Amino acid sequence: MIKIDRPSTAPTKLTKDGAEATEELKRLFEADPDGYKSGKKKFVFNKKIYGHETVKAALKAAQFDKCCFCERKTEVGHVEHFRGKGGYQQDETETLQYPGYYWLAYYWTNLLFSCETCNSSFKRNFFPLKNPKHRATSHHDDISIEKPLIINPSTEDPEKFIEFYSHYPKAIKGNKRGLETIKRTGLGRPFIDDRRREHYLRVKAFYLLSNEPSLPANKRDELRQLITEASNKESEYASMIRCALKHGFRY
Numbered sequence: 401m402i403k404i405d406r407p408s409t410a411p412t413k414l415t416k417d418g419a420e421a422t423e424e425l426k427r428l429f430e431a432d433p434d435g436y437k438s439g440k441k442k443f444v445f446n447k448k449i450y451g452h453e454t455v456k457a458a459l460k461a462a463q464f465d466k467c468c469f470c471e472r473k474t475e476v477g478h479v480e481h482f483r484g485k486g487g488y489q490q491d492e493t494e495t496l497q498y499p500g501y502y503w504l505a506y507y508w509t510n511l512l513f514s515c516e517t518c519n520s521s522f523k524r525n526f527f528p529l530k531n532p533k534h535r536a537t538s539h540h541d542d543i544s545i546e547k548p549l550i551i552n553p554s555t556e557d558p559e560k561f562i563e564f565y566s567h568y569p570k571a572i573k574g575n576k577r578g579l580e581t582i583k584r585t586g587l588g589r590p591f592i593d594d595r596r597r598e599h600y601l602r603v604k605a606f607y608l609l610s611n612e613p614s615l616p617a618n619k620r621d622e623l624r625q626l627i628t629e630a631s632n633k634e635s636e637y638a639s640m641i642r643c644a645l646k647h648g649f650r651y
């Protein structure tokens with residue numbers, strides 16, 4: 401994971417249709433708060449708004465086609481809600497709680513671009529907080545007092561929480577938010593691990609060769625250029641490569 405710079409201006413689809421749809425959701429909640437809190441009534445969300453091509457394209461461009469969690473480039477991908485719109489779970493011991501953060505379903509700063517697996521198979525409705533008592537459960541509550549355990553790559557720097565040992569993700573000094581983020585987004589799952597390993601070994605080979613005195617200087621420069629590119633924010637698994645460069649590909 402790396403820090404994501406989402407453009408400050410939201411796509412018009414969200415500021416117009418999204419804003420209207422949000423007001424409607426708030427009206428529905430006001431009419432029957434207990435119905436929505438008990439889960440007897442459920443909100444219906446319009447994917448044509450939050451998942452609109454202009455919204456997805458803006459997020460994809462800001463993230464260089466990479467998943468906000470695993471940094472895999474993906475052509476398809478999902479518009480992911482950082483705070484889940486339909487419901488939430490603190491952890492596995494809690495059943496799905498209703499309603500979710502319905503008032504943020506079309507809210508620009510709650511949206512990220514992610515791969516299907518991180519979104520649908522791992523993070524799902526999990527949204528653990530440091531103190532669950534601070535959870536905002538309706539649009540009347542203040543989300544700013546929440547302290548989410550999952551790192552939000554659009555507001556904070558994930559590289560302060562997660563590092564890599566070789567290609568394995570690790571929470572820096574075992575910090576709880578790093579651990580929780582790795583677990584909830586499946587950052588260490590075998591498929592991604594294998595892909596990261598291949599990439600790690602390839603860039604490591606470049607790194608070792610770039611320090612090989614028997615190679616002509618211009619060839620070593622070419623290799624250094626490739627290594628720099630691999631650590632740029634546009635590249636897959638950039639956070640892993642940056643970490644490897646810090647320790648000189650020692651592992």
Ligand SMILES: [Zn+2]
Pocket residue numbers: 467468469470471472514515516517518519
């Ligand atoms: Zn992913």
